Amino acid sequence: MLADDEPLVRAGLAGILETDDGIRVAAQGSSGEEALAAVHAHRPGVVLLDVRMGTMSGLETLAEIRRTAGSLPCLMVTTFGEDEYIAEAIRLGADGFVLKSGDPRELLLAVRAAASGGAFFSPAVSRRLLQTGLGTRFIAQQEARRRFERLTQREQEVLALIGEGLPNPEIAARLHLAEGTVKVHVTSILRTTGARNRVEAALIAANADTGPP
Structure with missing residues (x-):
């Protein structure tokens, strides 16, 4: 489509x-x-979306597809290669980013890659990912999100507050818990996520984007 x-x-x-x-x-x-x-x-095998479209952008469309159609392969096809578009497309779960100014064969390669469960980025976009560190940050964010999702809901709430720099007494007051209970949660968070201390736990919270939307 x-x-x-x-x-x-x-x-x-x-x-x-x-x-x-x-x-x-x-x-x-x-x-x-x-x-x-x-x-x-039509339940297509692959969806190709322009980034900028009328009242509902391709990125907004991608977000809605992810919400309603899950992991349906989606490629962004655009003339725009700015970092913010690339970063947002990756964050939303795009399976590739193809520039209209590229070789037409890239479009075919991208569709085939997405259809088979892979991903494809135009060489110019891949170069941007390497040069700007977007790819490294994305990997860190994905790993942090995986660790965050291993926690119970209460532990996630505690970790989010650790990420805000709150000490145990303030976390306890914020969540209406005993301070001893917070300590137990912190110990469990460190063990489950593999963080060695509160600083590493706070970094996981930041990379997992645990703040309010």
Whole structure:
């Protein structure tokens, strides 16, 4: 499924995709709203989204797809390669980021990679990931999130407050717990996450983005 708000660009992308006998464009749309409707109507194997589209951007559409359609492979296809778009696409779980200015073969490689459970980033985007450290930060964030999700809900609440720099007495007051209970939770948090001390625990909290949305 392909979504782009520029008809000529959309037609060009569809034409490139259909040069591959193993790829069929099942649906097209000019907006995020149309993309979402097509996702639920056609259940495509891969979704391609332009980053900037009308009232609902490709990134907003991706977030909604993740909420309603889970791990459906999604690629961002755009002329924009700025770091903030790349970082947000990765954070939202995009399976690739393809620049329209790249070699048309990149689009075919990206679709095939996503369809088979892999990921694909245009070489220029991969270079940005390496140069800016976005890839390293993303890996750290994913690992921190995995560690955070191993904790119980109460331990997550305690860890979030550790991340804010609160000592045990203040955490106890904030959560209406006995200070001894907080100490037990902290010990469990360190053991479960593998953090050696409160500083490392606080870093896990920060990388896992435990703050309010």
